[in-house]
Amino acid sequence: MKITRVEAIPFAIPYRKPLRFASGEVRAAEHVLVRVHTDDGVIGIAEAPPRPFTYGETQAGIIEVLDSIFAPQVVGLSLLDREVVHARLARTVGNPAAKSALDMAIWDALGRSLDVSVTELLGGYTDRMRVCHMLGFDEPAAMVAEAERMRATHGITTFKVKVGRRPVSLDTAVVRALREHFGDGVELYVDGNRGWTAAESARAMAEMADLGLLFAEELCPADDVLGRRWLVSRLDVPFIADESAVTPADVTREVLGGSATAISIKTARTGFTRSQRTHHLAEGLGLEVVMGNQIDGQLGSLCTVAFGAAHELTARRAGELSNFLDMSDDLLTEPLRVTDGELAVRPGAGLGAEIDPDKLRRYRQDR
Structure with a gap:
């Protein structure tokens, strides 16, 4: 159950109408899909929604910090080393959505590995x-x-x-x-x-x-x-x-x-x-x-x-x-x-969710 790879995939899906509130407006879900791969072939998934007007994160920034800072810190760790993961991520200031998606993808991978739901x-x-x-x-x-x-x-x-x-x-x-x-x-x-x-x-x-x-x-x-x-x-x-x-x-x-x-x-x-x-x-x-x-x-x-x-x-x-x-x-x-x-709650192991490959190909922004 060791982490071998972390993927950060940008995607964008339009909203049917703009979402408006006092601190900003959102017209599309420009998010990041995070995948955590293990040596057992298990893949955990989660989603990072950047909110620059609230926390200062952008889609590009989330990808960069995951690729260059967080992934090297967690690759090689066991899915059970959650406190180690938490301590290593905490050394970097800010980046709450990037840290959270990585954390939740690890929990999803752990649930899938143990055949138990995250809940x-x-x-x-x-x-x-x-x-x-x-x-x-x-x-x-x-x-x-x-x-x-x-x-x-x-x-x-x-x-x-x-x-x-x-x-x-x-x-x-x-x-x-x-x-x-x-x-x-x-x-x-x-x-x-x-x-x-x-x-x-x-x-x-x-x-x-x-x-x-x-x-x-x-x-x-x-x-x-x-x-x-x-x-x-x-x-x-x-x-x-x-x-x-x-x-x-x-x-x-x-x-x-x-x-x-x-x-x-x-x-x-x-x-x-x-x-x-x-x-x-x-x-x-x-x-x-x-x-x-x-x-x-x-x-x-x-x-x-x-x-x-x-x-x-x-x-x-x-x-x-x-x-x-x-x-x-x-x-x-x-x-x-x-x-x-x-x-x-979805039945099944982990979060019980699977990504549609055709939809990911349609909405991802890095290809």
Whole structure:
């Protein structure tokens, strides 16, 4: 079970429509497929989604750091040497998506080698999660129509609404329209992607105080230290730290400093190894946890549900598992399906996913 080779393959698949939020816009999934080969002929796979406007990574940068720095550090190691892998990757600053995809591909290869699913290796709590769908910037009627379509087609009843525009009334009107249309039949929460000031966030939350929101996520920048603490102290819903709490150390700082009361775990930026560290810390601190999404494709979403379903804490809430529905195509031989508002863990060893070679040839960008 020794690692013999690491591949980083760029690919691009257009979205059906641009995904818009306070920190940027995405028109195509320009991601990197990561493959880990072993001396037993096993190949583990994962997906790295670069988000330059959030973490500074680009598709080309992910490929370069994997090829020139990370691959030489892990080739020759056993799939069981996960702590060694983690320590070696940690010597390089940043590059969260590149590190995470490599980590998850190793876990996938390990599961395939042992004929055990990744979810079972991680904890095996359940085999599925409820799905939360993200609603991007649009007019109230259009966002209500999209939510209605997601409920009717996929059974989804939890929605995260992207906010952070100015004036704040643009977004509070959308959330109010959703609540008035669906009544108590759906769960709603908001994500500002750091788009508002603390004062604007407080005003927006006051305008939405009667709408029964589950959470508020990253409404204002974390580097507004005093303003953020002031805001969180005024809220009566959990405040999720997302981009501001990537590592366990970040979580500790944000929570003990009074700047957050819940966290988002995204396997696309912390893999399985570091995500599990963050999960255990959150469990010890008594925090709410949601499984977030880095605008992942189907393979990335499969990684998210594999981790989220493995633990009781992360399986409590609906996970952000539906962004792949906005893509025009994908790479898997068997597409993911959201049924009755749930996404199931794939049966079989590892992640239970296989790449369609014809689709990979069509969308890869290095040939």
